[in-house]
Amino acid sequence: MVKWQGRRESANVDDRRGAAAAGGAGIIFMLLRFVVGRFGIRGVMLLAVVGLGLYMVGVNPVSLLGGQPVSTQRAAPADDDTSRFVRVILAETEDVWSQLFGRNDYPEPTLVLFSGSVTSACGYASAASGPFYCPGDKQVYLDTSFFNELAQRFGAPGxxxxxxxxxxxxxxxxxxxxxISNQVRSAQQRARSEAEANALQVKMELQADCYAGVWAHYADRTSNILDEGDIEEGLRAAEAIGDDTLQRNAGRRVTPESFTHGTSQQRQEWFTTGYRYGDVSRCDTFG
Known part of the structure; x- marks a missing residue:
C-alpha cells in the first residue's frame, strides 16, 4: 500500500467536483414554457442546440437571458482521502520530474478533478472518456470515480x-x-492511413507508461513512498487496460491496427523498463 499519508500535497490541483449553477432554474423553466407554447418541440430542439454551443465555448447561456448575469457557485473542494491522495501523488511526480529536468526547467502541470463531465482546451469530455491529458492547456483531467472502475470493472485495485x-x-x-507530443501530432497528420496514425499513438502511450515507471523508480528509492506489492498493482493495472485485453473482454475480435495504447504485454514491459532503470533515455519507444 502506497505510504502517502502525511506527505507534501501539491498546490496544483483544481477541484471542480460539485460545480453547479445557481439562480437560473426559474428563468429556464419560464423560457421553456414560452418556447413550447410558441414554437413547439422544434423550438426546444433549436434552443438546446444554441445553448450547448454557447456552453462549449465557455458562455453561460442563462446569463444572457434578459441581459441579467446569473451567478455561479462552486462547492468548496472536498478535503477527502481521495483528493489528498491525488495531491500527494501529484506532488511526488513534481519532485521527481523537477529533479530530472532541473528545478526551474519543469513547468508543473495542473490536475483537474471533476465529476461527470468537464470542458478543457481539448473539448468536452465525460467520465466515460477516462483520465486524460490536454496539451492545449497543459492540464491533467481526472474523474476520481475511475479509481473505483479500475478496481471493480478492470480488476486492478490498490x-x-x-x-x-x-x-x-x-x-x-x-x-x-x-x-515529443508536437512531433507525434505532426507525424500523425502526415500518416497515410488511420492504422499508421494509431501506431504512432501507441508509441506515445507506451512512452508515457515508461515515464510512469521512471517516476516509480525514484519514488521507491528516494522518497520511500512505495510498499511491497505496489509495483505488482501497477503491472496489473497496465495489463487490465491493454488494448488487446479490453477488446477481448468486450467480446470483440482483437484488431492490432485499431490499437491506440498498446497491448497488455507492451504496457507492462515499458513500465517495467522505466522502473528498472530510472533512465528517461531508455524510454525511446519510437527508436
Missing amino acids: DFAAAYVIAHEVGHHVQTVTG
Whole structure:
C-alpha cells in the first residue's frame, strides 16, 4: 500500500467536483414554457442546440437571458482521502520530474478533478472518456470515480494502480514539455492511413507508461513512498487496460491496427523498463 499519508500535497490541483449553477432554474423553466407554447418541440430542439454551443465555448447561456448575469457557485473542494491522495501523488511526480529536468526547467502541470463531465482546451469530455491529458492547456483531467472502475470493472485495485494512472498522464505532460507530443501530432497528420496514425499513438502511450515507471523508480528509492506489492498493482493495472485485453473482454475480435495504447504485454514491459532503470533515455519507444 502506497505510504502517502502525511506527505507534501501539491498546490496544483483544481477541484471542480460539485460545480453547479445557481439562480437560473426559474428563468429556464419560464423560457421553456414560452418556447413550447410558441414554437413547439422544434423550438426546444433549436434552443438546446444554441445553448450547448454557447456552453462549449465557455458562455453561460442563462446569463444572457434578459441581459441579467446569473451567478455561479462552486462547492468548496472536498478535503477527502481521495483528493489528498491525488495531491500527494501529484506532488511526488513534481519532485521527481523537477529533479530530472532541473528545478526551474519543469513547468508543473495542473490536475483537474471533476465529476461527470468537464470542458478543457481539448473539448468536452465525460467520465466515460477516462483520465486524460490536454496539451492545449497543459492540464491533467481526472474523474476520481475511475479509481473505483479500475478496481471493480478492470480488476486492478490498490493505491498504486491509481498512482500509476496519474503518473502516466503526467508522462504525457513531460512529452509536451520536451516537444515529443508536437512531433507525434505532426507525424500523425502526415500518416497515410488511420492504422499508421494509431501506431504512432501507441508509441506515445507506451512512452508515457515508461515515464510512469521512471517516476516509480525514484519514488521507491528516494522518497520511500512505495510498499511491497505496489509495483505488482501497477503491472496489473497496465495489463487490465491493454488494448488487446479490453477488446477481448468486450467480446470483440482483437484488431492490432485499431490499437491506440498498446497491448497488455507492451504496457507492462515499458513500465517495467522505466522502473528498472530510472533512465528517461531508455524510454525511446519510437527508436
